[in-house]
Amino acid sequence: MEIVVHQGESADGMRLSADDTDVLDVKNPAQATNKLVSTLNEYGRRLRELEKPSGSQLTQAIQKVLDISANIDTTVAASINRNSYDRATIDQKCNTWNWGVLSTDRGGTNTTNAYNNLFTVGPWRAVWALSDGTMGTSQSSRKVKQDFLKPDITLKQMRSVDWTLYRFIDDVNLNGDSATIHVGMIAEDLDDNGLGQFVEYNDDYEPCGINYPMLGVWAIHEAHLAHDRIDRLEERLKALEGKIDNGIEE
Secondary structure, eight states, rough: OEEEESSBBBBTOOOOOOOOOEEEEOOEEEEEEEHHHHHHHHHHHHHHHHOOOOHHHHHHHHHHHHHHHTTTTHHHHHHHHHSOOOOOHHHHHHHSTTTTOOOOOGOOOOEEEEEOOOOOOSSOOEEHHHHTSOEEOOOGGGOOOOOOOOOOHHHHHTTOOOEEEEEOOHHHHHHGGGGGOOOOHHHHHHHHEEEEEEEEEEEEEEEEOOOOHHHHHHHHHHHHHHHHHHHHHHHHHHHHHHHHHHHOOO
């Protein structure tokens, strides 16, 4: 394309022919603009043609997709075999891995079955579990306590519940008459009688367990009350005996 300086003349001063379609006349803005737009559109069309894949390229791409689909099971199986343990390796690792074992330097027992790890020497503590699974021991030092109050629990409340013998439903379903017999209390009975301090609740705040160690603390308190009453009765008995003895002497 040639750009002219003067209307009707080329850059070298030659007259333009009427059929010279590749020439822009800068003295004719409308003609120059239309010609430029047409030329740019033509270039755009040619570029788009270059981006289109040829028939052979499309055929090759389609064939590759079909090959992958036809061999997908073989491809996946080969990948699994390359990146997975075989059965023998899995069995070997299961036999050697220490499932659930926590070393002693991290507070553990170094055993896979704490139930069979019987203590015969040394001090030990009861282990408790928080709702998130964290395990630890309970603290009872005055240093970690505050807001001391007397429990608002009456003897009538405590006498409204009692212990019982029972067996767990799952244990009976599994072992029948051989299911273990336990002795304890019913969490709902404690909850119904306002003794929630001794009850453990689930996320829906339904009774699901009993804090038996805390019940033991209550038993100590009741023992104190019982002994106080015995002391008072003994004092009254002695007073009555004294009166009787005095009457006999008179």
